[in-house]
Amino acid sequence: MESPRTLEALTNDLVVEIFLRIGSPADLVRASAACVAFCRLIANPSFLRQYRSVHPPLLLGLLDPYGDIEPTETPHPSAALAGAVARAADLRFGEYFPSSKLSGYCVSDVRDGHVLLTITPYLEDDEDEKLVPDLAVCDPLARVCLRLPPIPDDLLASVQVQQQDLVHYSCDTFLVPSGDEEDVTSFRVIVMMRSTQMLVAFIFSSTTGDWSAGSPFSLGSLRIPYDNIPSYAYGCFYWKVESENRLLTLNMSSMEFSVVDLPPGPDRSFVIMVEAGESRLGMFSLINHGTTLCYAIRQIGSEKSNQLEMDSVIPLPEGYIYFRIHGSYEGHILIFGYAFSEDACFALEIKTMKIERVCRKWRGFCPYFVFLPSMSQRRI
Template sequence: MASPLSEIPDHLLAEIFLRLPNPEDLVRASVACVSFHRLATDGSFLRRFRRLHAPPVLGFLWAGGMFYPTLPPHPSAPAARALDLAADFYFTFIPSYYRWTVQDIRDGRVLLEGDIEKDERPPVFKDLAVCDPLHLRYVLLPPLPHDLAASLEHPFPMVSEARCKEVAAGEATFRVILMANCKTSLDAFVFSSSTGQWEAAASKGWSDLALSEGDMAKMSWVHPYILRRHYAYGCFYWDWVEFGRKKLLLLDTRSRKMEFSIADLPPGEWSRKGGIAIVEAGEGKLGMFAFHGETSSDLSYTIARNKGKSPSQ
């Protein structure tokens, strides 16, 4: 006589659940019995499941807080509509919500930056908050400690940028990476929700990044408004096509010791006007899109062959 499903060992049951075609099937399986629910809600299992099942495209969030849900006939349209009705994308649950603008979105969390009043002097670092607009939760980040801010040499006001990075999907932890553009160097600081503190993460002199004095002068006013930022496989990329150079600035966040480095673009046409986009192409490879003109025929695509370490062809 065959054994009931409840007697299947957890490690085999997990392999079965991992092969379910979509998250809705996992939800239905989890309500079958207590043991199924315990396995399906386990943090380590959910991380494995999410790595194998790409999240649905639910929509786009504008910097001012306007959410544009995915529309029919896209299969994610019903979930996107439900999210639009349930979440607060105007951030009215945060004090002085009218002051905040969207900086980054990752794994259900939104990173917000405080706007300044018209008559205020532009600060080097603005107020930051991380929020969950669906469950109406938020964390106001403390300011960068004085000793860390004092270590910067001539930081330019209003040219820092912050990016939210998830530490463990499905868990209530996150990191925020703050970039500081200084006269002689590029610096990064990391806030961890686990410790509630900022710490220095990476620093690199502009000369070490092979930039000329003219490039550094231009960087002082274009970063980060013109330089385009991309994220793939735990790394942030900024393209320097705007400088007329086929280079990428890379910040590797996969280890505790973050480092800046330079990567070459693959051979090809890289236009200042069209720019590029970097995506995860699967199997650890980077995919790169380049737009060279005004029609879809001017869009090219290439896949790097080195498992995400550098986008070189």
């Protein structure tokens, strides 16, 4: 009599491949509850990073500077689940600082489920305003918050920035997208200080708990608008230079600024750089006074790096006078349409070029993308 066949034990690699094909985060959570081994595999940051690359997080809506959310509306596919998840998120950021004397806080940026807050403390009559604002990073779904240490005075002095220079500087603060990093629970914060003549960037790493500084950069005649939100691709931040077909870049590996020329063409009022795959940069730009959205691809690090490989016009929603584009987030860019009757915010998926309406009105410009609560780790 033939002995019964037995199934060979599945390797962890095969189990991971099976779990990556589970489309519903809720079903994935049920699988994690089956046994300790499954739970350990699914909770691993490396697996969560892979799952995230295959199954994008939900777009809950837009956060305004005060932490209020404008939820995603139907017919957007995230609308039904977004409403429930938004109710589970704790966006009352002031409750994270019960023993602190604050005059207020402001949402500066949102990336990878983290919310960056700029904190304004009460100042006594004999206290001077700080050169660099207090900062905190929160995870509303995990309901945790970390207040960042101040930038050390000796680090500020090392790049010729001192307290008496306060009136000559302004600060931009934003988060660094996690990208393909293995540890999806860590985060980095950039403080970019600018005067009329100089830029310098400071970076905080949650892994080390320390601040570091990049090389100061002389602006010369370059003008970077203060409301110009940077885009991020392949480890670099990009800002459009005002009234010029050039970009200011910040390389996160070297922490150095540089300026690159855009290919010849029409004056581009807004430019967003994205990852187009195969070492190619995608470039979205608005021309014709904000009425036409163009997309082009350029090769990185070759003789053709300053030439457009492809240039196309993307049809925009009808019924709007003009548009603005804003940042790149989780494989999307935001498009704001302005009309006489009713404005609206749209999200364009970079991979498919599909445009979907997010909401009809908005007060903020920070899109809040998250996994379902049951898929969120304690990230801070």
